[in-house]
Amino acid sequence: MTEDELTALLAFARTRDSRVRRALADPQQSARTIAEWTDALADVPAMLPATGWDASHAVRRYYEQRTGDRSSQFRPVEPHDVLAAWAPHRAELMNRHTDPVPAADPDNPQAWREELLGTRAAVAHGHVPPAQYRAAIDRPGQRRALALVEDVGTMPRPYVPPAVADELAAQGFGTRRKAFPELEVGCPLHTCRAHPRRRCRRPSGTELREHTHDLRQRAYSEHLGHLMTQTPAARPVRARHTTGGQHR
Structure with missing residues (x-):
């Protein structure tokens, strides 16, 4: 918040608490209070x-x-009270945020990382809204996407063996794809620790129905990357049978 915004916020607090009104009545004390609040809440919108x-x-x-907190009976509102209220809201913003692909050259790791962290900081400080790419691929988003492509490819589909279709579905592709393929791995988030094939949970214990934790999605991506780097197993050599007698 800027100094003008903090001045307006303290003016609002004056209407709720006579202690704030008395503290701001003195010009020097008022200027000192506004400066302290501006420094403490610089990253809070x-x-x-x-x-x-x-x-x-x-x-x-x-x-x-x-919330049952009786602190206001003993002291006026302070900057840390606003910070305590902002913290869960900021956490919710970051939980809804999905990192967009940086525009920086990926061959320049420092610039790529700086842009990525800068975007996260902008969301955490409320300067930009979270990038909700995940909202486009949740269940309602999947239904909208299917409606858009309903008339695409009306020709008969090429035959895909069931075993191959199951393998593609496990990786998140095809008509048999799983809604959350990342459930194949456990969730590494310390407040969740969901086992494979179990849904993620909030700290309260309730299951997440519409999404999974970001750390689990990253762990699944790393799992896929590991699988892709493995050398395929050699195919067994089968004896070829011929008819028509033996060759001389």
């Missing part, structure tokens, strides 16, 4: 209408004592 964040709502909830 004042408002994000698209995601429902509003710093003034965090101040109001502090005084409404919705």
